[in-house]
Ligand SMILES: Nc1ncnc2c1ncn2[C@@H]1O[C@H](COP(=O)(O)OP(=O)(O)O)[C@@H](O)[C@H]1O
């Protein structure tokens with residue numbers, strides 16, 4: 001260069017010496033030699049999430065439900081009766097309804113008893129949480145895994161790979177999932193690869209719900225990958241000699257993680273509803289095993305004489321879905337890429 | 342002197358694909374035949390309106406894109422079609438500074454990770470360790486070396502651009518291509534970043550190709566300037582010639598858009614040349630001279646025959662049938678070449694004395710870098726203000 005500019009304003013020069021404009025939240029109190037910690041996008045999201053009261057309430061309920069599912073045997077041991085134990089003494093032999101008001105609610109049977117056979121509703125709700133959450137989680141994991149892998153491939157490689165995968169996703173999104181699942185479940189064998197009846201059904205539910213869920217994740221991941229791969233920092237890595245794998249792993253995936261996490265949390269409530277619907281329609285887990293959707297469908301026959309038996313599993317589904325949605329919305333708002341700049 | 346970088350007939354056409362079968366229906370001729378050299382230690386400024394292919398040119402010479410045609414030679418080696426692994430060792434010598442200080446730094450990485458990526462990717466272990474070298478680089482570009490654990494969002498635009506510069510310089514490159522390095526920054530900060538680039542050039546003996554969309558940024562720092570229009574170089578000259586006697590009408594129009602630094606002349610007279618119309622689409626560039634749809638000197642010849650880029654004066658290459666400021670041209674070759682193109686014109690109706698007309702019409706503008714525009718009035722449809 002020949003004739004540089006010589007005007008130098010102090011503004012930016014000082015800013016570069018004494019740090020970035022936003023200093024708060026950085027522990028730079030320890031000696032000058034110590035490096036200054038940065039606030040990572042994750043830390044910022046966490047701070048934001050902690051301020052979101054609704055999301056925290058949702059998270060609290062979610063954690064509570066997960067603990068209930070994990071410790072179901074302990075809880076039932078302390079507060080209930082085995083979920084498959086009949087209590088005919090609690091049932092009015094004439095009408096087949098629970099003795100006592102409110103569906104037989106008592107200190108012994110916290111949520112009352114089931115009509116006809118008198119099983120403990122509390123125990124069945126607690127065990128039902130296991131099925132609900134297990135199926136919803138595993139299906140979400142499966143969907144997110146498939147969706148991420150195929151979405152990244154479509155978005156990153158583009159061309160005919162993208163065209164083909166996108167068509168597959170379109171077809172799958174148009175597929176009548178519920179009908180297919182009901183048909184599939186009805187032809188499933190009772191035992192399969194060492195799994196018993198319930199195990200086969202659970203595995204089938206996870207695979208089917210997850211398999212029909214991946215295109216939703218796939219579409220989002222594909223779109224994100226498409227937009228990320230044209231960012232200048234990808235080119236910067238290329239101009240330093242980075243190959244495709246490095247760019248995928250180091251430049252793209254860290255930026256895909258946030259939207260994937262958001263989608264995964266918001267997918268769980270949907271899966272819970274799908275599982276409940278399938279169980280309601282008789283395509284869920286097999287009868288002695290408790291599930292919320294199945295309880296709802298049994299309650300239909302007695303809802304006039306014993307409405308509480310219908311309200312309780314309904315409430316369980318409602319609260320669980322609401323809690324996951326509130327939490328998921330909070331995670332999404334906290335990770336919002338527009339806000340993290 | 343041997344050029345550091347030599348570009349010959351460089352082209353990049355982006356295919357336009359349509360439909361399910363992805364059939365090619367056309368092409369964006371983003372870069373359509375460039376020839377130039379860059380010599381060690383110099384700064385070549387490249388200027389042109391948005392969309393004329395400057396960034397594509399930058400990505401071709403840094404081999405982020407593969408040329409459709411033509412060659413890129415770096416230190417005598419043809420790098421036009423090298424693959425990722427073939428280019429890897431050369432990446433140390435050719436680096437790029439990007440336009441968008443927000444998009445060029447990965448928001449999920451710390452500054453330390455970003456600036457140390459060159460060492461990691463090239464398997465280089467600097468003396469005293471990577472961390473120490475990163476801190477040295479941060480200091481070199483005027484940032485606090487203790488900030489290596491911070492994230493890009495914690496810095497201002499100007500500071501981010503400095504981070505990008507530190508990354509580009511980490512491997513001690515020979516050639517640095519800077520694509521509009523300050524156009525996204527506040528005007529008050531632009532000068533500082535340009536000054537930094539200038540200081541670093543002297544300190545590290547760098548060669549620059551600096552891209553800009555107007556002349557205001559690069560006029561001070563370039564040794565030579567290439568003016569691009571629709572994927573082609575229309576004029577390439579050393580800074581002094583370009584400013585004192587631009588020969589391509591488009592160069593003059595660009596120049597007239599730059600604010601005049603001399604306050605005495607500022608209010609004198611509005612001699613801005615406002616170009617009429619938009620830049621034509623690079624999918625179907627106009628035939629003949631690509632500038633003829635907006636040129637106030639265009640003749641029938643211009644519409645049919647493409648003017649070649651010829652050295653009309655020593656160190657000044659121009660692609661125009663009717664160049665400006667040509668009265669001082671004493672080299673017969675230049676005069677001849679203009680005449681040669683005239684005689685080759687398909688229409689015999691083309692008046693032969695045409696090229697001399699504009700020259701005769703503007704005798705008094707030899708010294709003025711922003712001359713008045715006498716011939717515009719003479720030619721009727723003056724695109725000036
Ligand atoms: N990857 C691409 N695919 C298709 N067209 C492109 C691509 N990159 C640039 N172009 C087109 O090429 C032309 C030149 O673009 P660019 O080199 O970015 O211009 P500049 O940097 O001068 O503004 C524009 O018309 C642009 O739309």
Ligand code: SF4
Pocket residue numbers: 589590591630631632633634636637638639640643648660661662663664
């Ligand atoms: S060749 Fe003709 S149209 Fe093109 S710039 Fe010169 S005078 Fe204008």
Ligand SMILES: [Mg+2]
Pocket residue numbers: 392395396397520521
């Ligand atoms: Mg550009």
